[in-house]
Amino acid sequence: MDLQEYFNLVFTDYTLRTITIGTAILGAICGMLGSFAVLRKQSLLGDAISHASLPGIAIAFLITGTKDTNVLLLGALISGLIGAFWIRGIVKNTHLKTDTALGLILSVFFGFGMLLLTFIQKMPNANQSGLDKFLFGQAATLLIKDVWFMAIVTSICLAVLLLFWKEFKLLLFDADYAKTLGFNIKFIDALITSFIVLAIVLGLQTVGVVLMSAMLLAPAAAARQWTNSLSTMVVLAAIFGLLAGVVGTGISASQSNLSTGPVIVLVAAIFVMFSFIFSPSRGLLFRQIRFLKNRRDLKLHKTLSFMFDLVKTHENKSHPHAVQILNNFQGYTRGTLKKLEEEEYIKVQGKMWSMTEKGYQFSSNLYNQNIENE
Amino acid sequence: MEIKYAVTVDDLTVAYNYKPVLWDIDLAIPEGVLMAIVGPNGAGKSTLIKSILGIINPIAGSVSIYGKSYDKQRKLVAYVPQKGSVDWDFPTTALDVVKMGTYGSLGWVKRPGKAQKKAALEALEKVGMLAFKNRQISQLSGGQQQRVFLARALAQNASIYFMDEPFQGVDATTEITIINILKELRKAGKTVVVVHHDLQTVPEYFDWVTFLNVKKIATGPVKEIFNDDNLTKTYGINYKVSVQQ
Numbered sequence: 001m002d003l004q005e006y007f008n009l010v011f012t013d014y015t016l017r018t019i020t021i022g023t024a025i026l027g028a029i030c031g032m033l034g035s036f037a038v039l040r041k042q043s044l045l046g047d048a049i050s051h052a053s054l055p056g057i058a059i060a061f062l063i064t065g066t067k068d069t070n071v072l073l074l075g076a077l078i079s080g081l082i083g084a085f086w087i088r089g090i091v092k093n094t095h096l097k098t099d100t101a102l103g104l105i106l107s108v109f110f111g112f113g114m115l116l117l118t119f120i121q122k123m124p125n126a127n128q129s130g131l132d133k134f135l136f137g138q139a140a141t142l143l144i145k146d147v148w149f150m151a152i153v154t155s156i157c158l159a160v161l162l163l164f165w166k167e168f169k170l171l172l173f174d175a176d177y178a179k180t181l182g183f184n185i186k187f188i189d190a191l192i193t194s195f196i197v198l199a200i201v202l203g204l205q206t207v208g209v210v211l212m213s214a215m216l217l218a219p220a221a222a223a224r225q226w227t228n229s230l231s232t233m234v235v236l237a238a239i240f241g242l243l244a245g246v247v248g249t250g251i252s253a254s255q256s257n258l259s260t261g262p263v264i265v266l267v268a269a270i271f272v273m274f275s276f277i278f279s280p281s282r283g284l285l286f287r288q289i290r291f292l293k294n295r296r297d298l299k300l301h302k303t304l305s306f307m308f309d310l311v312k313t314h315e316n317k318s319h320p321h322a323v324q325i326l327n328n329f330q331g332y333t334r335g336t337l338k339k340l341e342e343e344e345y346i347k348v349q350g351k352m353w354s355m356t357e358k359g360y361q362f363s364s365n366l367y368n369q370n371i372e373n374e
Numbered sequence: 375m376e377i378k379y380a381v382t383v384d385d386l387t388v389a390y391n392y393k394p395v396l397w398d399i400d401l402a403i404p405e406g407v408l409m410a411i412v413g414p415n416g417a418g419k420s421t422l423i424k425s426i427l428g429i430i431n432p433i434a435g436s437v438s439i440y441g442k443s444y445d446k447q448r449k450l451v452a453y454v455p456q457k458g459s460v461d462w463d464f465p466t467t468a469l470d471v472v473k474m475g476t477y478g479s480l481g482w483v484k485r486p487g488k489a490q491k492k493a494a495l496e497a498l499e500k501v502g503m504l505a506f507k508n509r510q511i512s513q514l515s516g517g518q519q520q521r522v523f524l525a526r527a528l529a530q531n532a533s534i535y536f537m538d539e540p541f542q543g544v545d546a547t548t549e550i551t552i553i554n555i556l557k558e559l560r561k562a563g564k565t566v567v568v569v570h571h572d573l574q575t576v577p578e579y580f581d582w583v584t585f586l587n588v589k590k591i592a593t594g595p596v597k598e599i600f601n602d603d604n605l606t607k608t609y610g611i612n613y614k615v616s617v618q619q
Binding site: 039041095163164165166167169170172173174176177178179180181182183224227228229230232233 | 445483
């Protein structure tokens with residue numbers, strides 16, 4: 001089916017609607033919480049936690065023998081939290097830096113998880129297949145009760161975010177200062193980290209252990225390009241995440257056999273690339289344009305200020321001078337003369353040029369401009 | 375007349391990984407002084423301030439603010455951290471940062487309202503930054519960022535101010551603005567403690583000084599103790615500066 005068909009189906013087909021709403025909610029909560037992870041410079045924490053949750057899924061299956069998603073995700077949550085706190089412990093109690101601790105926990109837990117998965121594969125039990133779906137996720141397994149659960153967690157998360165907005169902002173910007181003001185930063189920090197872990201666990205079923213961190217980081221990284229306000233950034237990241245979820249699900253449903261998780265992540269990555277290039281204040285494109293424009297303006301100003309030095313020695317400002325006089329001066333080209341004439345700063349007649357009143361005013365203020373702008 | 379002490383520090387010892395950073399510090403800061411803490415790099419100047427403010431846990435010793443623990447008196451204390459301690463690319467404006475100074479008196483959950491905005495605007499005006507209130511903080515110059523930090527502390531409306539190198543990397547104009555504000559604070563009876571690096575300006579700016587190099591070398595009025603003897607003891611070399619009497 002094509003995309004058009006898909007969008008019609010979203011409103012009629014029950015399964016597709018469930019999956020679409022699920023990935024949309026997931027994208028929104030991940031974008032929201034991802035903003036905090038990015039601003040705390042803990043981008044990789046999400047990656048480590050999601051990888052660390054894999055052994056939890058396997059162990060939960062080994063203990064209970066069921067493949068009930070909630071049981072498995074509970075296992076993921078516990079093992080993800082253990083991973084997160086071990087990272088903290090390593091950073092606090094050894095000389096190792098955060099990146100080392102993250103890498104260590106990520107690979108050790110993931111390796112252990114893979115070991116358990118292969119062990120489970122070889123068990124004489126028909127029930128075990130499908131656990132490896134948690135590696136890259138399978139959105140098709142989303143049930144309406146999963147979506148409800150996601151919606152409830154997202155609402156709680158939103159409420160807490162609004163309630164402690166001031167405290168979160170303070171912690172993100174200046175944790176030491178927050179402490180001197182009497183805020184329990186350990187509590188706020190634990191709150192943020194727990195919600196990030198929760199969002200990751202929610203996403204495992206859909207996006208999977210390996211790609212989950214991209215769901216957190218990509219919408220936030222894209223949103224940061226468009227705004228300089230924390231609240232706008234969080235809202236934008238949520239919207240980007242939501243759109244990535246919906247569009248990704250759409251593409252994967254309309255092209256059969258494309259798995260949903262990777263497509264959602266790729267869509268989010270396209271948002272990031274687009275934002276890096278096209279954002280007005282931080283984007284590469286506009287920065288380059290501004291750079292070129294500045295350089296052109298400076299070249300004009302250089303020529304103009306040379307002319308001004310000449311003109312101001314004469315009583316008559318519009319006294320004509322030979323174009324040749326500029327030849328010794330390197331900033332001058334035929335193009336700049338033409339440009340200056342277009343701006344009505346000078347008049348060119350034959351091989352002579354003279355400065356206009358407007359040009360005189362402008363160039364006499366050239367050096368004061370910076371100060372005025374401040 | 376009996377001197378009233380704003381801050382007293384008893385037997386304070388701080389260590390990072392077994393290496394003592396501060397060793398058995400006793401210090402009493404009288405109310406209403408403008409005090410410089412001087413000492414070489416690694417002398418523990420910032421650590422001393424952070425321990426007083428409860429950011430760092432000392433392994434021994436105690437600190438009191440007007441005779442009570444910091445936890446009970448924190449509303450009397452304002453802090454200006456080193457400018458480099460935060461990420462200035464954080465998505466927020468100058469006014470928003472200064473408003474953070476009022477968060478402590480607001481307490482948990484409550485949102486800043488009109489009164490807090492007014493306090494923040496007044497603080498911005500005092501440091502001459504009112505025109506920049508809506509400026510994204512990454513677009514401020516180093517001196518302007520330092521002034522925003524000072525304004526944030528002013529918005530706390532405290533009695534005791536701790537400042538960690540407020541003059542670091544600022545131009546002459548900003549330095550004059552800042553020192554004038556500090557002198558005004560002292561005039562209003564506040565106590566100001568500043569980690570300071572420029573020894574030449576100590577006699578001009580401050581009336582009280584503490585020499586620190588892991589141990590406390592000396593503390594007292596600048597006129598009495600800011601001399602070659604103490605400087606040499608603190609910096610370990612034969613340090614000569616011209617002390618303006």
